[in-house]
Structures are given as structure tokens and as C-alpha cells.
Amino acid sequence: MGVKIGFPRTLFYFIYFPFWYTFFTGLGYEVVTSRPTNKLSLDLGVQEAVNDACLPIKLYHGHVAELKDKVDILFLPRMVSVRKLDAETFCPKFLGLPDMVRNSIAGLPEIIDEKVDLARGFFPLWKLSLKVARRLGQHREWDVWRAFVKGKAAQDNYIRHLAAGVLPQAAMETAVTGEPLRMPEIPRADLDLAILGYPYLVYDSFVNIGLFEKLAQMGVRAWTVEMVPPHRLEAQGRHLSKQLFWHFSNRAVRAAFYYLTEKRVDGIIHVTAFGCGPDAMVDKLMELEAKNRGNVPYLTLSLDEHTGEAGVLTRIEAFTDMLRIRRREHESVVSHHG
């Protein structure tokens, strides 16, 4: 065969890659990803994308530009919806992403930009997989079904590992290769912080400049959106009279409610991209909720292409210091009376 399908290693990669990887390899294709985000993907992205776009969109352009000459087909699904919930969809930039890429980058190979719209109809994911397979020229439904089942299994496996607190890179390797997982050491920590935000910011250590390692060094245990038990996450929808319109935003906000009401954390760090449209709403919502539900300390960490290591470090150091001082004061108050 030897047909290479390219999958940019950013945006929905962090959540949906195991399914597509297993599906495509099950059908006999080779899946090529771009390298983990680096200076080159950033520079290419800044060069190719419209300058008003946010960092994640620029990076996506960068990853596509890096991949375009290495593969025969680019898989750039158009993410419209992944479940049925009011009017939930994705950020408009995701909706128009294949069109943005097509009109911005020259010399692209064939693109598969099938619409991922799982809010409608029966067995939507299977129908979508079938459509993608047909676009690739695969017509034997039995083969497609087998690849589909394998893909689903890998995906479920992956999500389970994420929920158990495994970071995406390790979880993805196990899910995709089937090898047993080496459980990461749990660092000694005296602070629990919820690190909320979109997977492509929270889990991309180039973009957030190694946030997780830094937190671990400071004695912080990080809790993410993906670590909330799925059914508990969905149950948090009741706190809002009107759901947000964007899938990842709903997840982030619900996780915030979970960490504020069910599993108390010492503080919340909201990781966001400069100029992110949905986050203008999400950030204010979380900030007000954190304030109204027991004054939980809240930090917004805004990332852009100029974010420097020192800046991030200083801000989280100050934040954790503040939390520890606050705790000491609280303890001393308690001991006086007790």
C-alpha cells in the first residue's frame, strides 16, 4: 500500500487521535503525524495563518504546512459536533478550519475534510467512518467494520487512562500499541490545583512551556478536565441555565463546577490562548463561580506566541506561594481557637 495519511499533531489530536490512528492503520494505511509542536510549527503557522487568528489555529496551520509534502492525503476533519446537547458545536474557527487552511496554504495534497457531525442520526460515528473509508476507496464494509471496532476499543482505552490521570502521551502509546502502561509515579504534593482549559493548550508542553513539570516540581498535583469521571462531568450541566455552544468549553466549565463543588481543590488555573473567543465567556464564568463558591483562588494563564518561560514560571510561583501563605494563615487561625 504505502499510502500515507497525515494527521496534524494538535487541536483534536489530543482527544480523538487513537480512534483515527487505529482505524486508518487497520485499513492498511500509514499514519504520519507532524512532530510535537516546536519552533518550526510555530513559525510556519505564524507565516501561513491569517494574523488575527488565535495561537492554536496558527499552530494548526503550522502543523499542516509541515506535513503537506510528506503525505499523500491530509486528514483534516471538520469538527461540527460530537454529541447531542442543545446547540453544542465547536468554535467557529474549527467549523471553518478546512476552508481556512485551503485558502491560506498553497500546494496542499488531497484533503479529507469529512464533517464530523455526531449529533444527528443513528450510529453517526460508524456512518462517518464508512464515508471516510469510501473517500479512500475502501468499499469492503467488513474490513471497515473491523477497523472501526478496533478504533473504538483503542479510543475507550485512551479515555479511561486519561480519566485515571495518565498524561496523553503515555496514554496514547498504550492505547495505540496495546502495551501495558507504566503508571507514572505520583509526585509528593501538598497542593491540589485544577488546571482547566482546552486539551490542545493544557497537554501541549511547547505551548504551555512545560506547565505540568513545573507544577510537579513545585509540589502541586494537577487535576485536569479529562480526570473528572465522565458521568460526574456531565452531571454538572445542571449548574447552568443555558449551556455554552462549544464542546470543549462546556467540558472546561463543567470541570470547574466539579472541582468547586464535589472535589475541592486549593485553586484553579485557567489556561487560555490570547484572544480566544469562547474563553472570553468561559473565563468570566469560571472567575465569578470561583468567587461565589467559597472564594477559591483563581488564576488565568494566557498563552500566545510570545509567551516566555520566565513569565509563566513567575506567575505560577506567585500563585502557589499565595496559596501556601493563605493556608498557613488559615491553619493558625484554626489552631488559636482549637
Place this chain on the structure above:
Amino acid sequence: MKVSFPIMGNSYVAFKQLVEQIGHEPVVPPLPSSRTMTLGTTYSPEFACIPFKILMGTYLEAIEKGAEVIISSGGHGPCRAGYYGEIHQRIINDLGYKTKVIIFDSVSMAFKDFFQKLHYILRTGNTSWWQFIKVYKTVWEKLLALDEIELLAHQVRPYEVEKGKTSEVYRRCLEIMDQARTRDQIREAREACFRLLQDIPQDKSRKPLKIGIVGEIYVQIEPFANLDIQATLGEMGVYTKRGIHLSEWWMETTHQSHNEEKAKTAARPYLKQMIGGHGILSVGETILYARRGFDGVVQLAPFSCIPEIVAKSILNQVSRDYGIPVLTIFLDEQTGREGLRTRLEAFVDLLQQRRQKRLGGAVS
């Protein structure tokens, strides 16, 4: 109750009457000013778009004037504007005010909710549905007339002999329209305003450039948000036609007209997916303007507006394919009037040269 509403272009003249005639006391917020902007930016999220911030400021000014209820429109995404009411309400509560923000979402998607809210407002105003329908018809006529007057003003302005005369007459027209209450009076006032505008001394020998305006609805309609771009261009001797007027928007939303379909069809080769807001229309309308022989297009968008960013990245290609210059202007609280004027002057110069070149070519 004391009921207020957002300011969007000239529509407040009609909404004021609507609120009054369904039995409430209208609180017309002051027209947006730099104070509105300061108030708005202070209490809004940093990356909310300029419509959010101006509305935030307007609501706070309305609350200062005693508004108990604020009525606004909502939506179902994916544009953020559909969620603005929720956040506005939370910020207002956080500041310690009791004012309620009532958001009307689309009739077709939230039918029950829409009528429950409407019923509440009518009941508290002691207005029957029958009376409401009569009031609605009158106010609708007023809104239509206001838009027609504005359209005529934009047509006349590039020909005006004395600069600024049209804007002056237009302001007087709004006052006249404000006085008109019954349907007969509204018709009469409309005719009077038409005459006033047509009587402005004009130099018909001019051949104004034609610029189409596309973009996000609020910054297209509210002159404070777009720094009065249509008047500015008009006074440079340019005829402008913008994509949307409030009455047209209402006709489209309630499926009484289907002009948007044309734009969407035109946009299809470039953008198939509805991306919320007016993104797809910005692409489609640019193509339609190009086909109709306009000299250029200005895309207006609030800074950080998601659908318009997508549209902008596609408009580059459209501009190349159709040979129509497009100037994108992102507006935020920092945008200055003179900076904008300079950019517009440069753009108009460019269009002027293009036209001369084309005409010269035709002669030779």
C-alpha cells in the same frame, strides 16, 4: 416597569414607542459615548468583543437611569453573542444590581421560552395580545421607515455640496420620526423626511466610487462602534451600501425574506459550513458586490470576532479571484477615528486609481 434595551443604530426610536405602548416606562439609554465605552471595558472580560463591551456600558447607564428590566436578543451559537445575555446578567448581579436581563432567543428554536417571556412582559404591562399585534404593526412600519430614511441619506451624502449637511438633516429626521406615533403620522413623517433629504443641494455631476460594507451585524449598524464609517466615506464622496439593516435582519430571521440565501450560495465554493455570526455572509456578499460592479469592499469586524476571522482568511482568496480590493477593519476600544480615516483615505485613493486605469484602458 422601567424597561430598557440596547442601542443599535436608529432603532431606539422605534423600540421606545414599542415599550411605551405595551404599558411600560421606556428607559432610553444615552447614545453610546466614551463614557459608555469606559464603563463597558471596565466590567467586561478583556477579550469579549466590542459589541459586548458597548452593551455592558449601555446596560450600566440604563441601570443608572433606573431600568428594572433590560430586553435584548440572544442566539444559539456558535457565535458568542448568543451567550452574552447570560454573562451580562452575571456581571450585573456581581455588581450588586437587581436588574433583570430578559433575552429573546430565536422563535423557531426556543418557541415556548420566547412566548413565555413575551407573555410575562405583556402581562406586567396590562397589554392584551390583540393590542400587542396592533402595536407591533405600527412599530414595524416605523422601523422600516427609519431604515429607508437611512438608506436615502447614504445615497444623498456623496453628492452633497455642503459637507456634513446630510448628517445634519438626518438627525433632524430622527427627531421627526420620534414624534410620529400612529401609522398615518409615520407615513407622513416618512414622506417629509424623504423630501428634506432630497432637497439637500447636490452636485449630480459627481461619479462616486461604490464601496460595499460587509461584516458583523452590530458594528455594521451602530455608528458609534464603527466610528461612523458610512458618513466618513460618504463625506469623502463615496457611495456605500452595507450588508444589513435591522429591518432586513428581522425579515430574514422570521423567514419573511430570503436574500441571505443568495449570499450563502455565492459563498459556497469557498465556505460550505455555517460558522455562526455573519461570517458566511461576509464572504458571499463580497462576491455579490464584485459581480454588481462595486469598486471595493470594507469588512467590519469586532476585534477577536471568531466568524469574521475565518471570513477574513477566506476573503484573501476571494479578493484575488474576483479582483475586488477588500479592506478588513477590526474594531476595538482602542481604534481611533483619525487612524481609521487615514486607512480609509488610502483605500479610496487606491480604488480611485484603479478606476482611472480601467477607464483609461477602455478609451485607448
